[in-house]
Amino acid sequence: MEILFLLEQVVNGLVLGGYYLLLALGLSLIFSVGGIVNLAHGAFYALGAYVSLEVIKHAGFTGSIFITPALVGLLGILFERYLLRRFYTADPILSLLVTFGLALVAEQALRMAWGSAPLASTMPPEFKGQLIMGDMMFSKYRLFILGVVTVVMVGIWLLLHKTSFGRVVRAGVQKPDMVAVLGIKLQPYMTAIVMLGVATAALGGVLFGPITIVHPAMGTEIMTVAFVVVVIGGLGSFWGVVLAALLVGVVRGITIHFQPAAGEASMYVLMFLVLMFRPRGLLGERIERFE
Amino acid sequence: MEAKQNKLASQVPSSQRRTLLQAGALVAGSAALGFPGLAGAQSGPIKIGHLTPMTGFLGALGEYAAQGIKMAAEEINAAGGVMGRPLDVMSEDSVNPQTAATKAQRMIERDNVVVLMGEINSGSALTISQVAARNKKLFMSIGARSDALRGKDCNRYTFHVDIPVTVMVNAAGEALVREGLVKGKKIFSLTADYLFGHDLSRQAKRFFTANGGTVIGDELVATDVTDFSPYLLKIRQAKPDLVATNLAGNQVTNFVKQYSEFGLPYPVAGFNLNTADAWAAGEGNLGGIWPTVWHHELKTPGSQAFVANFTKKYGRIPENHAWIEYVSLKMMAQAMNATKSTDTEKLIAYFESEAQFDILKARKAYFRSWDHQLMQEAYPFTVKPKGQAKNKQDFLLFGEAVPAANQPLDMLAPPKSESLCKM
Numbered sequence: 001m002e003i004l005f006l007l008e009q010v011v012n013g014l015v016l017g018g019y020y021l022l023l024a025l026g027l028s029l030i031f032s033v034g035g036i037v038n039l040a041h042g043a044f045y046a047l048g049a050y051v052s053l054e055v056i057k058h059a060g061f062t063g064s065i066f067i068t069p070a071l072v073g074l075l076g077i078l079f080e081r082y083l084l085r086r087f088y089t090a091d092p093i094l095s096l097l098v099t100f101g102l103a104l105v106a107e108q109a110l111r112m113a114w115g116s117a118p119l120a121s122t123m124p125p126e127f128k129g130q131l132i133m134g135d136m137m138f139s140k141y142r143l144f145i146l147g148v149v150t151v152v153m154v155g156i157w158l159l160l161h162k163t164s165f166g167r168v169v170r171a172g173v174q175k176p177d178m179v180a181v182l183g184i185k186l187q188p189y190m191t192a193i194v195m196l197g198v199a200t201a202a203l204g205g206v207l208f209g210p211i212t213i214v215h216p217a218m219g220t221e222i223m224t225v226a227f228v229v230v231v232i233g234g235l236g237s238f239w240g241v242v243l244a245a246l247l248v249g250v251v252r253g254i255t256i257h258f259q260p261a262a263g264e265a266s267m268y269v270l271m272f273l274v275l276m277f278r279p280r281g282l283l284g285e286r287i288e289r290f291e
Numbered sequence: 292m293e294a295k296q297n298k299l300a301s302q303v304p305s306s307q308r309r310t311l312l313q314a315g316a317l318v319a320g321s322a323a324l325g326f327p328g329l330a331g332a333q334s335g336p337i338k339i340g341h342l343t344p345m346t347g348f349l350g351a352l353g354e355y356a357a358q359g360i361k362m363a364a365e366e367i368n369a370a371g372g373v374m375g376r377p378l379d380v381m382s383e384d385s386v387n388p389q390t391a392a393t394k395a396q397r398m399i400e401r402d403n404v405v406v407l408m409g410e411i412n413s414g415s416a417l418t419i420s421q422v423a424a425r426n427k428k429l430f431m432s433i434g435a436r437s438d439a440l441r442g443k444d445c446n447r448y449t450f451h452v453d454i455p456v457t458v459m460v461n462a463a464g465e466a467l468v469r470e471g472l473v474k475g476k477k478i479f480s481l482t483a484d485y486l487f488g489h490d491l492s493r494q495a496k497r498f499f500t501a502n503g504g505t506v507i508g509d510e511l512v513a514t515d516v517t518d519f520s521p522y523l524l525k526i527r528q529a530k531p532d533l534v535a536t537n538l539a540g541n542q543v544t545n546f547v548k549q550y551s552e553f554g555l556p557y558p559v560a561g562f563n564l565n566t567a568d569a570w571a572a573g574e575g576n577l578g579g580i581w582p583t584v585w586h587h588e589l590k591t592p593g594s595q596a597f598v599a600n601f602t603k604k605y606g607r608i609p610e611n612h613a614w615i616e617y618v619s620l621k622m623m624a625q626a627m628n629a630t631k632s633t634d635t636e637k638l639i640a641y642f643e644s645e646a647q648f649d650i651l652k653a654r655k656a657y658f659r660s661w662d663h664q665l666m667q668e669a670y671p672f673t674v675k676p677k678g679q680a681k682n683k684q685d686f687l688l689f690g691e692a693v694p695a696a697n698q699p700l701d702m703l704a705p706p707k708s709e710s711l712c713k714m
């Protein structure tokens with residue numbers, strides 16, 4: 001019986017991994033291509049959750065899944081064009097400061113626009129309830145989230161590995177100078193990557209609003225976990241991030257099974273251990289300009 | 292004033308020193324003539340230090356708290372202040388117990404506040420009350436509910452307004468017993484991993500055991516947990532007859548939402564739920580029986596007027612933390628007016644005289660002299676049947692006041708024989 005309970009926690013942890021993945025992927029993409037650690041990434045997640053509340057009123061929940069990330073993605077274009085672009089070649093401390101500042105401004109702006117009281121966000125009733133498979137219990141809604149995350153993940157992978165767009169982006173990650181010598185301007189690619197990263201964060205907000213609560217500090221809350229995932233997975237590695245997200249979910253589930261109070265600490269211990277033995281992260285690539 | 296002049300004098304050439312000294316003496320002299328006693332310090336605004344969490348898992352409640360005390364201060368000042376002096380309430384984010392203590396110390400030393408008020412987080416209330424005792428200043432702990440604060444950690448400088456954990460457990464627990472959810476039942480608990488949660492868990496276990504229930508599991512949950520799915524799996528594995536939560540702030544909202552998401556069949560109850568957290572959960576996500584210290588549907592004229600004014604001013608219905616801060620400042624003003632003083636000892640003596648306060652409820656309240664706990668009514672609440680809610684905040688169904696009108700007000704609070712408080 002005990003083994004079965006543990007297995008149930010492991011599977012639930014995998015589902016939860018999808019939750020972390022949506023944020024970590026965008027964070028990792030923006031860092032790999034632009035060399036910028038986007039501390040404001042969580043703000044786009046929170047914004048996604050808030051905008052979704054408004055979009056749902058007009059277009060319903062399904063509509064919001066498509067419309068909200070698109071809207072926030074457009075904002076991401078402005079974010080890249082007028083803010084991030086200035087810092088690609090600058091001292092990294094500057095981009096850290098500016099995105100950190102933006103995160104604070106965004107949180108306060110949300111507080112001013114929607115108030116600091118958490119808002120109720122409810123999922124459509126048809127998603128509610130459990131699904132029993134074998135002896136295991138799943139939430140229907142979370143399986144749905146897992147489906148969406150898988151689609152997004154496969155989509156991004158195909159984009160990066162099977163299109164000419166992806167080839168330029170990957171080349172740009174490794175040898176930006178060589179790409180420039182070949183006469184390819186990296187900037188439009190960077191705009192597209194930021195838009196994509198920000199839109200996935202907003203999608204995270206849309207999907208997770210109904211299971212947690214929508215409040216101004218939700219972005220800051222999720223950022224820590226997203227960072228831990230990226231660091232464990234290794235910067236610049238697509239599969240590293242995927243692996244790390246699932247690992248963090250599973251480790252947390254198992255820890256809570258045995259030692260509930262240590263649940264949130266478990267991921268930091270994991271990060272510590274990984275960094276001890278593999279400072280580059282699990283599948284981190286060696287990227288010359290970051291060495 | 293004089294000291295300032297002298298300090299200045301030491302920095303200027305000696306030829307000018309004499310004139311400056313004379314001028315200083317003149318100023319000091321005229322001050323003594325014009326305003327006998329402690330002039331100056333007594334004519335300015337009365338400074339009140341207010342600390343409450345405005346960020347973190349209790350931040351949403353803290354915003355209501357700050358708005359409530361601000362509204363009370365404005366009303367008092369519009370009516371002429373206290374002893375002719377306006378109240379100046381400085382509200383700050385207490386952040387965590389360490390920061391709360393630092394800020395409290397600073398408010399006393401640098402800002403010369405006469406009293407400290409506020410708090411929701413029991414951990415922060417504890418550190419502030421220690422600062423208050425060390426500095427011999429009065430601290431009115433408004434929204435913290437841990438038993439330890441008014442039990443083993445009590446001190447004569449701290450007064451407690453909100454209902455303590457024991458009252459919350461008794462108020463909602465009686466209802467659970469009536470519904471047959473305790474006797475002979477298996478109960479599974481989730482507990483917030485900090486002072487308040489531990490306290491609540493201890494009391495709840497005592498209550499369940501005393502009433503014939505068995506607590507088969509009690510899991511600690513860190514305050515920053517947002518995903519409860521691993522805990523929900525453990526509940527399912529334990530197959531309890533009742534899930535009793537000892538959670539706090541955002542935790543409660545997240546838990547009830549995800550509980551409803553997973554559609555677990557066991558009834559849920561809990562001993563701590565603020566109305567703002569219940570509203571955030573949304574209709575259809577909440578069930579169970581909960582206690583509250585006040586609610587906006589209370590039919591007393593005072594409460595109705597407060598709800599109307601608050602809603603007009605801030606554009607939203609007040610929740611219990613807005614109300615409690617509002618009445619707390621009114622109580623403090625009443626004490627200052629009655630004693631004609633802001634002196635700590637005189638205020639303590641007034642509160643300890645078990646003076647009666649109108650806190651907008653059917654019955655008046657008073658601070659019990661030996662543990663400084665406010666004795667007042669509480670209310671259990673449940674959720675309206677589906678489809679009866681008029682709007683997003685209307686799905687809660689509030690019960691009659693406990694203790695009932697014919698019962699003593701201190702019935703649900705721990706008696707002196709059980710209390711660990713020694714002042």
